[in-house]
Each structure stands twice: as C-alpha cells, then as structure tokens.
Amino acid sequence: MTHFIHREADYAIRIVAYLAGKNEKIKIKEVCERLYLSKPIVIKIVHKLRRCGIIITETGKNGGIKVSPRIVDLTLYDVLVCMGFNSSINICV
Numbered sequence: 001m002t003h004f005i006h007r008e009a010d011y012a013i014r015i016v017a018y019l020a021g022k023n024e025k026i027k028i029k030e031v032c033e034r035l036y037l038s039k040p041i042v043i044k045i046v047h048k049l050r051r052c053g054i055i056i057t058e059t060g061k062n063g064g065i066k067v068s069p070r071i072v073d074l075t076l077y078d079v080l081v082c083m084g085f086n087s088s089i090n091i092c093v
Contacts, residue, residue, distance in 0.1 A: 009084070011041060012049060014037075015049070018031060018034060022066065026065055028064075052081075053068055
C-alpha cells in the first residue's frame with residue numbers, strides 16, 4: 001500500500017526544517033517569503049505545530065516563531081502525526 005504525504009504535512013516539514021536552522025524567533029512574513037507559502041496556510045500550520053509542542057510562538061512587535069527546545073528529540077514522524085498522518089508502520093519479520 002502506498003501512502004502519500006498531503007500538502008499541508010509537506011509544508012509543515014519545510015517550516016520546521018527552516019526554523020531548525022535558525023537560533024532566533026522568525027516572523028511569519030519571513031517564513032512565507034523564504035518558503036514561497038501563503039500567509040493563511042502558514043498560520044494554519046503554525047497553530048497545529050504549536051498545539052503539538054513542536055514550535056513556540058510569541059505575539060507582539062518582537063514576537064515570532066521558533067522550534068521548541070525539544071527539537072533534538074523531534075522526528076519526521078512527529079511532524080507527520082501532528083499534521084494528521086495516520087499510518088501504521090509495518091515491520092517485516
């Protein structure tokens with residue numbers, strides 16, 4: 001059986017990868033410009049990632065988004081599950 005990653009999950013992976021390379025808070029506008037994504041979709045994905053504890057958000061003039069300190073333990077599968085990826089991993093015996 002073939003499983004495909006939907007577009008929102010793909011964008012989430014790109015956003016997390018971009019943020020992981022930064023040591024400071026990044027504005028949503030910068031994420032949109034650098035990754036060529038629309039602001040509404042980035043905001044939607046950021047909300048999901050925040051609820052899962054993958055990223056931290058701060059509002060206000062000096063606000064932005066950054067990866068949670070637990071990033072060292074984060075896996076690609078964590079991001080996919082956060083975005084609604086439902087798949088059993090088959091282990092061949």
